[in-house]
Amino acid sequence: MKRFIFLFFMFILLIISLFPLLTMFFTAIVPQGNLNNIVTEKFLNDFETKYIRYIKRKIKTYNGTKISIVKDSPVSTQSLKIEISPEKNQKVALLTGDLDLRISKGIELYAKLPDIDDFNIEFYDIDGNSYSFPIEINGDLNKWDKIFISLTNVKKIDLKHITKIAFSFYSKKSAYIYIDDIKIKYKFPTLMNFVIVWKENNFGRYMFNSLLIAILVVLGNIIFSTTVAYAFARREFFGKNFLFLIVLATMMIPPQVTIIPIFILMKNFGWIDTYYSLIIPFLVTPFGIFLLKQYIEQLPIELEQAAYVDGANTFQILFHVIFPLSKPAIAVMGINTFITSWNMLFYPLVMTSSKNMRTVQVGLALFQKFNQVDWPILMAASSIIGIPVIIAFLIFQKHIISGITQGAVKG
Known part of the structure; x- marks a missing residue:
């Protein structure tokens, strides 16, 4: 009986958590109107x-x-x-x-x-x-x-x-x-709303731009953030603590404050309305450095010392020891970075001016007209946009779960 009550309670929680997703998809298959007023x-x-x-x-x-x-x-x-x-x-x-x-x-x-x-x-x-x-x-x-x-x-x-x-x-x-x-x-x-979204308003191009930017930003963070975090966690050098405080301080600065200097810098480089301005500033992030530094510090240093004894150099240790052991933290950072990059609206809106360089969030904003919102079309676009995020989570979830359960098992 207790097990039945527990399963029923968990089922109710699952329905509540999935309710926004279900209502979004249901509205996307409505021909006209909205969830409260379906026009047939x-x-x-x-x-x-x-x-x-x-x-x-x-x-x-x-x-x-x-x-x-x-x-x-x-x-x-x-x-x-x-x-x-x-x-x-x-x-x-x-x-x-x-x-x-x-x-x-x-x-x-x-x-x-x-x-x-x-x-x-x-x-x-x-x-x-x-x-x-x-x-x-x-x-x-x-x-x-x-x-x-x-x-x-x-x-x-x-x-x-x-x-x-x-x-x-x-x-x-x-x-x-x-x-x-x-x-x-x-x-x-009807599924015609999805067809309309995909074929019209250059939406396929928006999806390609966002996927390319998000994937490259994630790869950049995996490489560069892990490298910087390893230096902070395992190396001793002058001003180490001060530099790390600066990294933490940048996490407290609102992005709206830094957008103007970044825009001026990108304009001087001639990178406005290009992939460079949407990718390069985000190849390394303070959150990724902080997360991986804290994780690497918990790893047994004896593994690295044994690798040094076997003749491995610093980069071999980084890529063959630290990277494999840091998969759970890298997975958390990867999915967080992907979602952040995928959902970014303000920055691409400022840095791009042509249709071919717009991202999905900018394209989604264009669906909303001044005095009228076509809810089925808007929800169909939102459903399509959510698919890559779900796929990214499914890719990284195994490593995330293993990182959660790793600390619960005594060796």
């Missing part, structure tokens, strides 16, 4: 207005087609009535501005089509390309019928920029058509 359908027009002039501003007619509003509807109070002349191909187009239909399953509407011989629905993109869907006319044409047009396999037009949806008709005699409740049906759940 959107009305383009339901013709619920008494002003025909307002309707005509959103609808364009061709070949003398006449339209009006009538009190006849299957789901509301009124609908659009279209008068069809005999032996004429006539058309009515719903102007949609710049409509994105990539996340939609299709278009749904109600129609009543008495005495109609041919009925097509056409989609036009911003380049003037069109795609026509013939609608099969059957059943009782004097009754309202729900029509659904699937957009799943449409590839001939740009579904990101649909400017109008047209209804074309043909009848051998005079006829009337009634249309009502035209709406978009969205896919839910």
Whole structure:
């Protein structure tokens, strides 16, 4: 019983700890809206207005087609009535501005089509390309019928920029058509938000930049921070304690204070908007030096003395003795450095000016518009950004856990 309670309690803690990650991913697969308001359908027009002039501003007619509003509807109070002349191909187009239909399953509407011989629905993109869907006319044409047009396999037009949806008709005699409740049906759940994030806004380049910078910064810290820490831990030289105090003091200086002198230095070197300015200043960090110095001081010095007796020099001892024994501390420093570099926003924003040099955090900030935030797109981008951090932790976790358990075992 106690074991069951313990496991249940641990499961609840796990759910609580994963809740932000789960909500972020769930929002990323929402077509529109947010976690509290999931939009699975959107009305383009339901013709619920008494002003025909307002309707005509959103609808364009061709070949003398006449339209009006009538009190006849299957789901509301009124609908659009279209008068069809005999032996004429006539058309009515719903102007949609710049409509994105990539996340939609299709278009749904109600129609009543008495005495109609041919009925097509056409989609036009911003380049003037069109795609026509013939609608099969059957059943009782004097009754309202729900029509659904699937957009799943449409590839001939740009579904990101649909400017109008047209209804074309043909009848051998005079006829009337009634249309009502035209709406978009969205896919839910959808992975299209991830596709949009990856393909648009140069996001692939941002990921490459951040990965390159973070990996090189981690490698630099593993080499240089360990070397400096070994010198502080095992070597005696003039001003050693004073220099180490300076290293510790730099940890207390806010990065906003040092950004201006670093910017001036990078500008004098000609490194603004280059990888040099994003990598070189972080190849060695005071936190890495402090962490590794404290760890190396705990290692048995007899191992190094034995290596000296066997004829090893200082660098051989460093790379063949100190590095292998310091793997747990290096793993902690590595993942901390990777996360810090990956999440850096202010510094890359100041040091870069072109799209090709931006990092993921700068790119993520660009998704947030002044008065509107597209939450599904933003959460999809955030989910993609979190993947490398999780991978980095999985790579280093074995060494981190071994470092934790090492001190719990008596030799």
